[in-house]
Each structure stands twice: as structure tokens, then as C-alpha cells.
Amino acid sequence: MLPTQARRGLGLAQTIADPPASSGGVSAAMPDWVKAVAPLGPNATLTEAYQRFEADPELPGIAVVAEGLPLGLVGRADILACLADRLAPAHADSEAASRLMNRSPFVVECSLELDRVIALAAERWPAALNAGVVVTREGRYFGIGTARSLLAAAAKQLSEQGHAMEI
DSSP: OOOHHHHHHTTOOOOBOOOOSSSSOOOOOOOTTEEOOOOBOTTOBHHHHHHHHHHOTTOOEEEEEETTEEEEEEEHHHHHHHHHSTTGGGGTTTSBGGGGSBSSOOEEETTSOHHHHHHHHHHHOTTHHHHOEEEEETTEEEEEEOHHHHHHHHHHHHHHHHHHHHO
16 A cells, blocks of 8 residues: 555545554455445546446445545535536536545545444544445455445444344
């Protein structure tokens, strides 16, 4: 992974992660709350982003990634608002969607505990509950977490804990 200073110099989003608990490798398993979503490249057009959102009505945002590293997050609302402008559709095939991206999205490492992700989103990145959470694995783009997927995973976790207490 690039040092933080080098990442900032490239305009890369900073990732929140707990220090490794052991020297073992990171699990390849994708947490329940992470959805595998193909990212956009930095030069993807507004039209490409719109088509992706049209194909997945539940998707709140799409990560913009270069060489596996997250640069930012393009939100559904930003794309729709831009295309609603009477002049934007004429440029939708030539303008990069990345011009609308949040360059400082909520980015977390997939190994971060679910309760910590939810707490951080609620306290420090409330916009992530609308646009999504960019998830990395060892610093490289891994997927997107949505408010819905976080809530579903938390409900499942609480149910399992309640069930374990009954036994």
C-alpha cells in the first residue's frame, strides 16, 4: 500500500482501518454488508455512470478507482442533478463523471468491525448513509456498503446474538 503522504499527493481517498490483530493475512471473505460493485474509471463519462445507476436502482454511489486505488465516490443524486440541468445532457457522453465525485468519501477497510463502521458513519460521515461507503481490502478497492446493507447486517448480527443468548 502507498504511504499516506503519497496517497494524498495522488488525490487518493484515505482509508480507515484498525491495526492488524495478527501478522496473518486478511480474510478474502466479503462481509455481509459489502456489495461487489464494479468501479468507474477516472475517465468514465456521465452517461456511463447514469447507465450504471439505471441498471441498479438500489445503488447509492459508485467508487471511482485508478489502478485499484479509490479516488472518490460518485453519488446517484449528483449524477441525476447534473443530468437534470438542461445543458448537461449534451455533454454527458464527453464529460467525466469523476468531476462530480466526493474526493473524501467514507472509506473503510473490510476487516473493520460492523459496529465500528456504523458508529463512524453516524458520527463522522453521515453523508455516507446516503452515498455509500467505499470498502477496501489491503488498501485496494473491494466494494460498496450501503445504509441498507449496513442495517441488514446489524439486524442479522443482533438476531444472532439474541438467539445465542436464548441457548
